[in-house]
Amino acid sequence: MIRLAQEFSRYPGGRFRAMGPFSGEAFRDDLLVPALSRAIGGSGGPVVVLLDGAAGYPASFLEEAFGGLIRAGQFSPAEIRDHLKVVSHDARYAVYRQLAEKYLQDEIERIH
């Protein structure tokens, strides 16, 4: 499980690394992609990303972290669907989970 607020930052940043710290791009490339590679390679279950605990999520952060995963093209939509779960235990973060899933789905539909 990747506890985003604890393992990455309680204050997620913008879209790209060049804009500043704790960007969606940094989260995707430094944490999410390696974890997915290991999961798809066969060691263990799906990658679970827990959104609870952050101060909030800029839309561009979520879009680049999750929508950008599809655009990066390293994994197929089927692999991502089978090996990635975005969750929130705290009801307040449900809206961010829904946004992350929406950005994933939007990008799959746009590209395919």
Place this chain on the structure above:
Amino acid sequence: MKRIRRDRKLWLCRHQRLEGERKNRARDRLRERRTAAVIEALPTNPSPNEVEVYRRGRSRVVPVRGEAQPMPEIFCLDRNPDETLAYLTALRERSLPADLGLRATRRQLRAGTTILRSYSDFSTIKTISASAALLLAAEYDRIQQIKNLKMSAVNLKRWNPAVRSLLNELGFLELVGIEKGTRARYAMSAGGVRIAHFRRGHTLDPISSGELTDLLATMIEDCGVVQDLIERNLYGALVEAMENAIRWAYPVDGHYAFEPIGAWWMTGAVDAGQRRMNVVLYDQGVSIPARLPEWDQYPTFRRLFRRAFKHDAVATGEDDAFAIRTAIKVAKTSTGMSHHGKGLAVFKDVIDRGLHGHLRILSRRGDYLYERGKRPTMKTLSQDIGGTLIEWEVLF
């Protein structure tokens, strides 16, 4: 004795000349710093033609050659936008050109005296809003950075106490060089408006945004109210606005009425009496309407806008508010749009996810106000605000 070659001699002469010019420039800058002042001081019964200037922990009585520039009684973009903007425009025109209007003779410099040609009279302000205070601080900050001089406070003791306390908490008194011990005397009294120290940056700073929203949540809790800002995603909207400012506000080839320093400023305030919280972000860039042509959704925007107005939004400042509204509409409702350009759309979400409050965007001459469940209101400001200001107000 070793003979010096001709080209070496020429180089030495040129080097000495350049060195002399550099020292003269440094001396001129030092002189300018010593003689420049635009504001007020601490009084010890100055005569009508004198004011008390407070700088670097000392107060001095300084003669005034010109007149005081009174500031609006109500310094607020909501209740008194015309006079507030008129003052800010006049401040920029007065302070940012090379001639600051302050001169001192060598004798006066040696004597340690300064003559003020004019100054802003803060004692006329009776009430000041958080957003107007941030604009004021941003202008002073810019002037100080560009002119490399420290502004001063004039007749500080005559300022309205509530206004002085608010400006103190905002960090304005620190900005104009009032030292810590004196500032402590003007701490905010309980039950008033509490405002966070303003923050300024040139890059995306999620930590500052997070600390601000955490501080505001604490201020609201101190009022005995539990208001969860996480679901509203005020933090996310603030970072999004900051990112927009950094990416779009300061193009290299942009047209600026006054020299920018490429920064954003933000603050937040909680009014316990009115049970209201405000968060404000401001930049001094080219404005949203001016940048729209470079947006990848501009063709969609242009089609919608021309349907109503028969001209392009950027051609005139008269329809800036409508341009902002149309841009938000395009960002919110476009399907299949690229992954960029969602920023404006999320600003409204902060209001839509709560019960009461509003989003206000002031950009160039546009004043766009959105309240949940109501049609947005749009006005044209009498003057250019000098950038873009985004304000969220949440009632708790």
